[in-house]
Amino acid sequence: MRCNLAWIDTAGHYIYSTPEFAALCGQSVASIAGQSLQTLHLSTSAAKLQELCASACKSGMAEAVLALFDAHTLYDCRLMWIETSQHFVLNAERAVKQPLLYEQLITATNDSPVPLFKVALNAQISSANKAGKQVALLKLGLEKFQWIQDSLGQTASETVVEELASRLLTTLREDDILFRANDDAFIIQLSNIDKAEVAVSVAHRLIEQLSYGIRIDQREIHLSASVGVALAPLQANDAGELLGAASQALKALSRSGTNGVRLYDPLRQRKALNLKDLAQLIKPDYQSIELGYRPVYGVRSHRIEGAQLVPLLQGVPCIGSEEHVLTQMLEGDSGWHTYLSWIFNQLETPLQQLSQQKSFQGVIVRIPPDVLELPSFMEFMTTRLTLSKEIRKKVLLEVDAIETRDHEGVLFDLEALGFSIVLSGLNDYLPPIQQLKELEPQLLMLDASLVQSMEADVKSRRKLEKLADIAADLDIALAAGGVQSAGQRMQLSHQGVGYMQGDYFGSLLSVELLFEQLVLEKI
Numbered sequence: 001m002r003c004n005l006a007w008i009d010t011a012g013h014y015i016y017s018t019p020e021f022a023a024l025c026g027q028s029v030a031s032i033a034g035q036s037l038q039t040l041h042l043s044t045s046a047a048k049l050q051e052l053c054a055s056a057c058k059s060g061m062a063e064a065v066l067a068l069f070d071a072h073t074l075y076d077c078r079l080m081w082i083e084t085s086q087h088f089v090l091n092a093e094r095a096v097k098q099p100l101l102y103e104q105l106i107t108a109t110n111d112s113p114v115p116l117f118k119v120a121l122n123a124q125i126s127s128a129n130k131a132g133k134q135v136a137l138l139k140l141g142l143e144k145f146q147w148i149q150d151s152l153g154q155t156a157s158e159t160v161v162e163e164l165a166s167r168l169l170t171t172l173r174e175d176d177i178l179f180r181a182n183d184d185a186f187i188i189q190l191s192n193i194d195k196a197e198v199a200v201s202v203a204h205r206l207i208e209q210l211s212y213g214i215r216i217d218q219r220e221i222h223l224s225a226s227v228g229v230a231l232a233p234l235q236a237n238d239a240g241e242l243l244g245a246a247s248q249a250l251k252a253l254s255r256s257g258t259n260g261v262r263l264y265d266p267l268r269q270r271k272a273l274n275l276k277d278l279a280q281l282i283k284p285d286y287q288s289i290e291l292g293y294r295p296v297y298g299v300r301s302h303r304i305e306g307a308q309l310v311p312l313l314q315g316v317p318c319i320g321s322e323e324h325v326l327t328q329m330l331e332g333d334s335g336w337h338t339y340l341s342w343i344f345n346q347l348e349t350p351l352q353q354l355s356q357q358k359s360f361q362g363v364i365v366r367i368p369p370d371v372l373e374l375p376s377f378m379e380f381m382t383t384r385l386t387l388s389k390e391i392r393k394k395v396l397l398e399v400d401a402i403e404t405r406d407h408e409g410v411l412f413d414l415e416a417l418g419f420s421i422v423l424s425g426l427n428d429y430l431p432p433i434q435q436l437k438e439l440e441p442q443l444l445m446l447d448a449s450l451v452q453s454m455e456a457d458v459k460s461r462r463k464l465e466k467l468a469d470i471a472a473d474l475d476i477a478l479a480a481g482g483v484q485s486a487g488q489r490m491q492l493s494h495q496g497v498g499y500m501q502g503d504y505f506g507s508l509l510s511v512e513l514l515f516e517q518l519v520l521e522k523i
Contacts, residue, residue, distance in 0.1 A: 004075075008088040012037045012050055015087060023123030024069045024092075041068055049079070053088055056081040065095055094177075117179065121239035124191055125232045134231045136190040136199035139246040140168075140206060143224045143259065145184035146485040156216050164223070167209040171202070187243075196231055196263055203227040203261040226253045230264035252315075289313060291346060292508030293363070295517070296479065296501045299493050301359065303521045306396070307514055308364040308481075308501060309347070317508070320448070323368055336371050337380050344387055344395075350511040351394050357518045362394035364422055364443075369400055372407045381417060392418035396442055400425035404435055411439060424481075426450075426467055436474055443499065444471050446492075448482020451502070454491065468495040 004024060006017035014032050017025075022032045025040045037046040045066045055062035056079045063078045074095035079088050121135070128135045142164070149157040161180070168178055168186065179187040188206070193199055207227060213220040228249030236242035249264040289311050296306035311318045311326060318326035347363060354360050371377055387395070397414055401423040404411065411421055420442035423431070427447045431439075444467065453460040471478040480492050483502030492500060509517065 004092045006032075006090045006092070008037070008053070008079075008090055010053075010086060010088075012053065014040070020120075020123050020127065021090075021092065023120045026069075026119050042070075049077070049090075052077070052079040053081075055079075056088060068092060094174075118239035118243075121189065121242065124189070125236075125238065125242070128191065128193075129233045131192075133191075134193040134195070134199075134234055135242070136193045136196075136202075136229060136231045137242045137246045138188040138190065138199065138203050138206070139181070139228045139243075139250045140186040140188065140203075141226050141228075141250050141254070142184040142210075143226070145223065146487075148221065148223075150486040152216060152219075159216060160214055160221065160223075163214050164210055167212075168206055171205050171209050187246075193231065196229070196234065199229050199231060200261055200263055203229050207259075207261065224259050226250060226259045227261045228253065228264065229261060235264050289342075290315075291343075291511070292317070293511060293514045294501050294508055295505055295514065296364070296499050297505050298359075299498050299500065303359055304514070304518055305359055305499065306361045306364065307354075307509075308398075309343070309366070310508055311343075312508075319366060323366075326368070336374060337376070337384070340371070340380065341384065344385060347395070348387060348391060350515075351391050353515055354511075354518070355390070355394055357515075360394075360518060362396050362420070364396045364398050366398040369403055372399060372403055372410055378410055378413055381414065389418055393420075396420045396422045398422040398424055398445065400429075401431055402429035404431045404439065405429075408435065408439070415439075422479075427463070430467070430470075433470065433474070436470070436476070441476060443477050443479045446478065446480040446497065448502065451480050451482045451488055451492070452484070455487070464492075464495055468497070472496055 004018060004021040006021045007015040009015055013034055013036050017029060017032050019029055022029045025032060027035070027040070032040070037049050040046075041049065045068050048064055048066055052062040052064055061078065061080050063076070065074050066077050067073065068075050068077065075092040076095050078091040080091070081088055121137075124135050145157070145160075148160055165178060165180070165186070168188070172178060172188065173190075175191050177189040179189070181187050188202075190199055190202060207225050210223060210225045213222050215221075228246045228251070230236060230242055230245035230249060232238070232242040236245050245264040249262045253260065253262045290313075292310040292312055293307040294310055295304045296308060297303065298305040313326065343365065347365070351363060354363070374380075397419050399407075399411065399421065402425055404423070415421060421439065422443040422445055423441045424445040424447060426444060427450045446464065446467065450460055450464060454464050468478060470476075477499060478495075478497045479499035479501070480488075480497045481501055483489055483492065483500045483504045485504055488502075489500060489504060
């Protein structure tokens with residue numbers, strides 16, 4: 001177990017400390033000197049340390065278990081009195097008997113500009129680098145945890161979390177640390193790792209521990225989990241990079257639609273998922289693009305009534321925050337013309353098939369702002385697009401609402417060609433009411449960010465209510481993206497949202513599975 005040492009004078013001020021101890025205090029070795037116990041520790045712990053000092057002066061040594069640096073993690077504190085030097089030596093080791101769940105802030109607070117979690121982790125990385133070892137960070141995400149909260153309530157969900165944390169702790173070593181990042185995620189820190197295979201093996205054992213059912217209120221609940229693994233200094237230089245790398249590995253698993261363990265791969269994930277140079281990693285051909293369909297469910301019918309077309313590059317959905325990946329690969333008029341031709345050619349046969357289902361209203365195809373700004377866009381849509389009139393009726397073109405300011409004429413022209421318009425991005429811009437009346441879009445699409453924040457943020461709820469009222473007054477259908485729970489579905493339904501999509505309704509489907517689902521719903 002790591003030995004964290006500090007030296008204290010008779011007035012209760014720090015003289016010196018090891019880098020590890022200073023990091024746990026959120027300080028550097030230089031800045032900790034001269035600071036008092038009351039400044040650096042919780043008030044109850046500081047008072048107890050002063051009592052230990054008095055006791056150590058008499059007997060030479062005093063011991064206690066204290067929460068030195070945060071309210072959740074305990075340390076075995078041994079205070080030794082060095083009479084010749086007239087100071088105390090504090091030895092603080094993390095206590096073996098811990099509460100079921102460790103919790104620390106992983107984001108900055110007003111009181112600590114540099115999060116304690118990251119400061120301490122940086123010190124661990126530095127020590128590991130000197131010793132030729134690795135620090136591994138595992139980010140474990142629970143699947144469908146929101147369903148437990150919605151179905152069984154907060155108390156039951158916390159009972160589940162405590163049981164899961166207990167199981168995880170039985171798998172970890174004494175030097176490993178378990179943090180709870182949020183409702184459905186844990187962070188596990190592994191120290192003194194020799195190679196990546198060891199961390200991956202631990203991750204698999206953690207998943208195995210969570211695979212057994214949990215008994216709650218006479219119901220047995222089974223949860224699945226995924227783990228993203230990253231190591232420093234092998235794959236990251238500091239705590240921020242390490243946490244980001246583990247998160248990216250977990251996101252890559254989520255986007256692939258699979259569970260399990262994934263080790264962070266800088267070339268495949270850091271660049272392929274978030275950086276703007278994905279275009280340099282793949283060939284600009286259409287063999288690298290896959291098409292997925294995200295079902296759009298009708299609230300009243302309880303059936304699939306449409307779908308959103310989602311282009312994927314190397315498994316990454318190129319919509320929302322990742323849309324730049326697609327726009328970079330297809331720069332210029334010719335690139336976009338080729339892409340749009342390919343998209344609509346790929347759509348024609350599926351739309352003919354899907355149109356046979358009377359309840360199916362169409363496929364939403366996103367048109368990024370870069371495309372609307374092309375001078376030749378309307379010429380292409382008018383003269384080079386060969387979709388039949390009947391097929392065009394089943395194509396809903398999604399554009400950002402803010403584009404109505406500069407491209408209103410283009411949107412009217414698209415409607416004249418037989419396409420319907422879907423306006424998204426309403427969280428950032430709401431067109432004037434008169435403009436909405438004239439344009440008559442088929443759908444107003446609520447952003448996933450608005451849906452996710454509406455439960456906790458009053459402003460988001462008010463914005464949702466305003467949009468719902470406008471949609472009702474103008475008789476425009478309202479749709480919501482990013483729905484992840486039954487609670488969100490219920491709240492949106494009460495607000496008059498008629499169509500929904502998101503993880504709550506399932507993952508992306510191939511066109512074959514989408515058609516099969518439509519057929520099954522009729523049986």
